[in-house]
Amino acid sequence: MPIQRDIIVIPKSVRRNRMEQNLDVFGFTLTDEEMSRIAAMDTGASLFFDHRDPAMVSRLNSRRET
Numbered sequence: 001m002p003i004q005r006d007i008i009v010i011p012k013s014v015r016r017n018r019m020e021q022n023l024d025v026f027g028f029t030l031t032d033e034e035m036s037r038i039a040a041m042d043t044g045a046s047l048f049f050d051h052r053d054p055a056m057v058s059r060l061n062s063r064r065e066t
């Protein structure tokens with residue numbers, strides 16, 4: 001869980017029950033094995049675009065909102 005890795009979470013939900021779930025994260029901890037299994041899901045690739053790709057960064061920087 002991010003909090004166990006000292007990573008701040010910014011959850012967003014429009015549903016009250018989910019907001020309550022998202023706040024109720026301090027009463028348990030994941031095991032090292034569970035943390036490792038979650039870490040293994042990270043492919044290191046964005047689902048949307050690569051922030052390290054110079055062409056993409058250039059495109060984002062040249063974008064103008066009207």
Ligand SMILES: NC(=O)c1ccc[n+]([C@@H]2O[C@H](COP(=O)([O-])OP(=O)(O)OC[C@H]3O[C@@H](n4cnc5c(N)ncnc54)[C@H](OP(=O)(O)O)[C@@H]3O)[C@@H](O)[C@H]2O)c1
Nearest residue numbers: 009010011012013014015016017018019020021022023024
């Ligand atoms: N992602 C970014 O790059 C970025 C950058 C700057 C600021 N922010 C801000 O950070 C906040 C979160 O952004 P985000 O992009 O991570 O969120 P998001 O994609 O806008 O929304 C989170 C999604 O997760 C669902 N969800 C929330 N709690 C859940 C739960 N307990 N179980 C199942 N589904 C759940 C929400 O659905 P429901 O609403 O239907 O519950 C929503 O579809 C927002 O206020 C956003 O403006 C994000």
